[in-house]
Amino acid sequence: MPENKGLSILSKLQLFVLIFVFTLFSPVFSFANEPVNHQTPEIKNADISTSDSLDAEEYAHPDAHAESHEVFNPGKMILQHVKDAHDWHILDYNGHAVSIPLPVIIYDNGVHMFMSSAFKHGHATVESKGNFYKLHEGHIYKTDASGAILIGDKEVVTNEQPMDFSITKNVFAMLIGAVIILLVFLTVAKSYKNRGNSAPKGLQSLIEPLILFIKDEVVVPSVGAKHASKFLPMLLTIFFFIFINNLLGLIPIAPFGANLTGNIAVTMILAVFVFIVVNFSGNKYYWKHIFMPDVPIALWILLIPIELFGVILKPFVLMLRLFANITAGHIIMLGFFSLIFIFGERNMYAGYGTSVLSVAFTLFMSVLELLVAFLQAYVFTLLTSLYIGAAVEEHHHAEDHH
Amino acid sequence: MDLVLPGLGLTFWMVLVFGLLLFLLKKFAWKPILAALHEREHSIEEALKSAEYAREQMAKLQSDNESLHKQAREERDQILKEAKVMKDNIIAEAKKSAEEEGKRMIQRATEEINKQKQSAIAELKGQVATLSVNIAEKLISNQLSNSAEQQAIIASQVNNLNNNQQAIA
Numbered sequence: 001m002p003e004n005k006g007l008s009i010l011s012k013l014q015l016f017v018l019i020f021v022f023t024l025f026s027p028v029f030s031f032a033n034e035p036v037n038h039q040t041p042e043i044k045n046a047d048i049s050t051s052d053s054l055d056a057e058e059y060a061h062p063d064a065h066a067e068s069h070e071v072f073n074p075g076k077m078i079l080q081h082v083k084d085a086h087d088w089h090i091l092d093y094n095g096h097a098v099s100i101p102l103p104v105i106i107y108d109n110g111v112h113m114f115m116s117s118a119f120k121h122g123h124a125t126v127e128s129k130g131n132f133y134k135l136h137e138g139h140i141y142k143t144d145a146s147g148a149i150l151i152g153d154k155e156v157v158t159n160e161q162p163m164d165f166s167i168t169k170n171v172f173a174m175l176i177g178a179v180i181i182l183l184v185f186l187t188v189a190k191s192y193k194n195r196g197n198s199a200p201k202g203l204q205s206l207i208e209p210l211i212l213f214i215k216d217e218v219v220v221p222s223v224g225a226k227h228a229s230k231f232l233p234m235l236l237t238i239f240f241f242i243f244i245n246n247l248l249g250l251i252p253i254a255p256f257g258a259n260l261t262g263n264i265a266v267t268m269i270l271a272v273f274v275f276i277v278v279n280f281s282g283n284k285y286y287w288k289h290i291f292m293p294d295v296p297i298a299l300w301i302l303l304i305p306i307e308l309f310g311v312i313l314k315p316f317v318l319m320l321r322l323f324a325n326i327t328a329g330h331i332i333m334l335g336f337f338s339l340i341f342i343f344g345e346r347n348m349y350a351g352y353g354t355s356v357l358s359v360a361f362t363l364f365m366s367v368l369e370l371l372v373a374f375l376q377a378y379v380f381t382l383l384t385s386l387y388i389g390a391a392v393e394e395h396h397h398a399e400d401h402h
Numbered sequence: 403m404d405l406v407l408p409g410l411g412l413t414f415w416m417v418l419v420f421g422l423l424l425f426l427l428k429k430f431a432w433k434p435i436l437a438a439l440h441e442r443e444h445s446i447e448e449a450l451k452s453a454e455y456a457r458e459q460m461a462k463l464q465s466d467n468e469s470l471h472k473q474a475r476e477e478r479d480q481i482l483k484e485a486k487v488m489k490d491n492i493i494a495e496a497k498k499s500a501e502e503e504g505k506r507m508i509q510r511a512t513e514e515i516n517k518q519k520q521s522a523i524a525e526l527k528g529q530v531a532t533l534s535v536n537i538a539e540k541l542i543s544n545q546l547s548n549s550a551e552q553q554a555i556i557a558s559q560v561n562n563l564n565n566n567q568q569a570i571a
Contacts, residue, residue, distance in 0.1 A: 083404055084412055105411075138404065164411045171415040178423050185431035192438035197445050211435060233432040237424045265408030269416040273424075327405070 072345055074338030082259045082330050083138060085169045086116040090254050097121055100254065102172055106133065106140060108162035116166070133162070140164050170266070173258035177245045185240070214239050214381060222385035227281075227392045231385070234277055238270060239381040246326060246373030250366060261376075262326030264319070271319035274384045279311065282391040314387055318380055325376045329369045336361045531560045 088100035101117035104126075112128040119126060119135040125147030126133045134143045141149060141159035152158040167175070184203065191204045200208045219235050220228045248256045260266055290307040293300065336358045344351025538556055 079405065084409055164409070165414055166411050167415070168409075168411060170412050171419075174415065174419050178419050181423060182426060182431075185427055185435070189431040189434045192435050196438070197442050208439075211439070215436075215439070229436065232436060233428040234424065236432055237420075237427050241420065241423065263408075263412060264406050265412040266416050268408050269413060269420060273420065323406075 072338075072341045074335065074342060077338065078331050078334040080138075081334055082262060082327050084263060085138060086119065086135060086140070086166055087121075088169050088172065088254065102167050102169065104133075104140070104164075104166040106162045106164055106166070108142065112162075131162075134159075140166070169258050170260050170263050173248065173256065173260045174245070174266070176255050177241070177248050177260065180248070181240055181244050184244075210240075210243075211236060218378070218382050219385050222382065222389040223392065224389060227388075231277070231281070231388050234273075235381050235385055235388075238273070238384060239377050242270070242322065242380055243374060243377035246377060247370070249326065249330070250369055250373060259327060259330045262323055262328075262330055264323050267319040267323040270322070270380070271315035274318060274387065275312075275315040278315070278384075278387045278391050281388060283394070285393065285395040286391045314383075318383060322376055322380055325372055329365070329372055333362050333365050333369070336365065527560070527564060531557075534560070 086104060087102050090098050090100065092098065099117075099121075101115040104112075104114055104116050104118075106112040106128070108131060110129060112131065112133070114126060114128055116135075118124065119133075122135040122137075124134075125143055125145070127145075132143045132145055132147060133140050134147045134149060135141075136149045136157060136159075139157075139161060141157060142162050143149065143159055150158045184207065188204050188207045191201065195201065195204070199205075214236055215228070215232060218239075219232055223231055242261055245261045249258060249260055249262070251257055290311065291304060293303045293307065295303055340351050340355045340358050343354040535553065535556055538552070
């Protein structure tokens with residue numbers, strides 16, 4: 001089975017930029033017109049779409065070049081980008097994937113650590129402390145020495161999956177994001193300490209309006225001035241974590257561009273934090289509203305489950321909204337890029353022609369995504385503030401409620 | 403399906419990284435930043451308040467000044483008025499006393515004139531008497547030997563004359 005044959009957005013984007021530049025300077029470069037592309041129409045233009053499959057075949061069957069003509073599969077490529085990965089694929093060059101190897105950490109009766117490059121993109125079985133592991137479709141499976149992946153009913157892999165704590169692409173992106181956030185805010189905090197009450201300057205004046213916006217327009221009106229200072233650190237952290245990681249996800253160059261805030265695990269943990277904070281800060285009115293609503297007792301049987309469901313549903317929706325919005329943004333942009341390669345498969349020049357439109361659309365989408373990056377961070381923070389506000393609100397008149 | 407299933411590793415790292423980030427930012431970033439923002443808000447509010455206070459003070463001072471001005475003007479007017487009244491009084495008094503003095507002087511002069519007139523009359527009477535006696539002596543010496551008797555008669559006659567004149571006056 002050829003694996004990793006899709007391209008990550010990074011490789012796609014960077015090669016796309018290359019192609020665009022080559023198109024502009026085509027009289028100078030003759031790279032795109034190498035004879036191999038013309039002679040074998042099944043092998044796609046400029047080697048790019050097939051490079052991964054060639055790469056893959058190379059490991060699996062060294063003589064595969066002649067027989068394999070994988071068709072470019074945009075769905076697979078896009079999904080591969082928006083999902084997590086064990087290495088950071090930058091681009092394919094000359095039929096070989098160029099990627100940043102990331103550390104693999106497996107807990108399987110002891111900790112196993114090695115670099116993801118050892119998997120050779122899923123073509124090699126890795127031996128560690130007497131166990132054998134293989135990467136298959138983005139997951140690490142425990143195998144025997146031969147590295148056999150056993151596929152059972154309904155194409156489900158029956159191999160055992162060890163506990164995988166690897167520094168994956170998203171973990172790596174998250175660490176970079178966290179470092180950037182820390183650098184930015186510690187610097188800003190320092191300038192606040194140094195400058196005292198004078199007007200903000202530099203980075204401080206870039207960040208301050210955002211902090212003030214979240215504080216004065218989002219948190220204080222929703223949570224109430226009395227409780228705002230208690231929840232502000234949490235809400236500001238959530239806002240800037242989402243916002244900055246959203247923005248970093250839009251940068252299509254190597255250590256950025258991961259679909260981090262569009263990963264369900266990340267949004268789930270954010271939502272879990274929200275769930276914990278909301279429910280741990282809920283006062284008696286909040287719980288009374290859930291367990292003793294102001295309706296006839298006969299209706300409690302109906303209403304209490306609904307209210308309890310709502311408690312879970314609120315953070316659940318937060319999780320889904322962020323995940324869906326950011327993932328959708330990445331998918332749309334990749335979709336536009338895929339158009340180039342879909343047309344390029346039919347005709348190289350059609351691919352070039354499409355690239356112009358694709359660039360225009362992607363540019364438009366990028367600008368839209370900038371808005372979405374802010375908007376989703378804002379919405380997440382606003383809704384969290386509202387939930388917290390509802391949990392800490394003092395009801396002097398119980399009948400006000402519903 | 404993979405897309406909507408949270409991976410174990412990423413979940414673990416997300417809890418760790420986000421928790422750590424929350425802790426570090428809260429302690430080393432949000433605390434000083436929010437404190438500084440709060441302080442600045444506070445100081446701006448203070449400054450605005452004190453500016454307002456200063457403006458109020460200023461307005462008050464101005465109105466105080468104005469009223470002081472007004473009061474001073476009124477006082478001045480009052481003083482001027484009083485001075486005028488006083489002046490009028492003084493003039494009137496002076497006029498009155500001068501008039502009285504004049505009257506008195508006229509009276510005194512009149513009296514003096516009268517007195518002078520009386521003495522002049524008395525002297526004239528004496529001279530008239532002497533003259534008359536001399537005339538009568540001359541006349542009578544020729545006729546009468548007993549001149550002393552004649553003299554007494556003439557003196558009584560002159561006295562009578564004097565009495566008559568007093569009665570007329």
